[in-house]
Amino acid sequence: MTASNPKEYWNSRIGIILAVSGSAVGLGNFLRFPGLASKHGGGAFMLAYFVSFLIIGLSICWAEWAMGRAGGQKGYNSSPGILGAITGRKNLKYLGVLGVLVPVMIYMYYVYIEAWCLGYAVNFMAGNLEFQSGEEASAFFGSFVGITENGAAFGFGIRQVGFFLVAVFILNFFLIYRGLSRGIELFCKYAMPALMILALVVLVRVMTLGTPDPGNPDLNVSNGLGYMWNPTKVFVEERTAEGDWQKLKEIVGERSLSAAQEEASASSDLRVREISLPEQLTNFQLWLDAAGQIFFSLSIGFGVIINYASYLKRKDDVVLSGLAATSANEFCEVGLGGLMTVPAAFTFLGIAGATGSTLGLGFNALPMVFSSMPAGQLFGFLFFFLLFLAAVTSSLSMLQPGIAFLEEAMEIDRHRSVTALGIITAIGSGFVVYFSKDLKALDTIDFWVGTFLIFVLATVQIIIFGWVIGINRGLKMANQGALFPVPKIYGFIMKYVTPTFLLTIFALWTTQNVFGYNILTGQQEYSSYWKDLFIEPNGVAWFSVFLIVIVAAFIAILATIAKKFKFQDERGKKS
Structure with a gap:
């Protein structure tokens, strides 16, 4: 740190726990998780999800917390600096580039979705979202986000996303400008409890819906819960x-x-x-989806936890803090999201309305649900406002790794780094929002960064922790100041089981979702993402990938020339 940019710390343990929980709690908890659980059968999916949580979630979570704090003690808060400093190996800073690239690129489209949430909340409050059919809901969504043609999203009326995008962008950078404790921590201390209270209010309303349509007695909350959670x-x-x-x-x-x-x-x-449950567990797509959800559930592989943990003090308990943060997130996901969205959609719309993509469920089906229920205008506003709060806490966490990196690489203070990152992300977000037709830019970046590179980064981190740092040293780092240590069995899990599980899942996922080869049927159909690049080239998809490469190259160049990233190797030689 420079003299003008002193070391920052979290003010309290509860502050860091709420901040890390806030980074993970988002649309994935209230929309993606319920949709996957209902798709695969609640019991089967939860079993695969719980196994993935134990093998992948806790392992990578504790590894990120431990490496982040250790890097912070050496004076680094960015992923390139942390990985280089704690291993003493110069080249590992380039793997750390992913820990900056992933959150910054995700922010560029996530802020767009964040604006949708705020816009829908305001439009519910204004009484503009009373839909009588799925066609009406889809038409409003398409018009609001500009899905029909490029450039259409830049309208600034209440029924268009432009104004809300500017508002949330300014809010995010105002909070991040205030700093770690006065910005992120302070906001999360109020936003997370408020979010949970709002979720509980909406949940109580959903649980008391009963059977809204006597003519369709099977469409009730009980069957909605059964549809989602029955093991068969x-x-x-x-x-x-x-x-x-x-x-x-x-x-x-x-x-x-x-x-x-x-x-x-x-x-x-x-x-x-x-x-049956055993038969469902033979479906490897279930395991792919469960493992993938863990990354979104716990915010692992995003480059966020390793950054947040670097602001801890030497004796802060990372084992307990990590467990508390994951527990808070699981409560929001399973206890709130898992009981709220799909049962509500099923009760009013049946199975057809309760299935579909995350965006389809959230911005098409649920507005119709709230339009149909008594006091739906109020509960629709509360639901989308809680999604907005969750999105803000997540987007703040995506900005902080970039802020830390620019501070270290360019040796500038926080305020200048915020300005620099604001310009970079404004250009990137402008690209995503302008190419809004069919949400092609958003979808492409989400696939290659928000899914593919997250897998890569998570795998890199656990291999570095278990094999480069060494599992014994790594666990010693984690257990420093811990009220109770990481269970000994996790030494074996983190070194052998987690990397093997991740590499297997990643290989299967890439084979199916990139190259389009179905292992079970032996049929091959290239994915749309592969087609957009190499089979039927799509200009927007290519420009989106080019944007990813340009940002990655920029980060890598800064990491190469920065004086602060000249590390001393383990043998005491300059590297």
């Missing part, structure tokens, strides 16, 4: 011309089941089949 799934299957059976529709509720059984008994080409 029941489907009507249809015989194909080749004699194979394929899923036709899912069945939920006793009346629907009885009707389906009667229909199947009258036709030899239909059958009702129950898919």
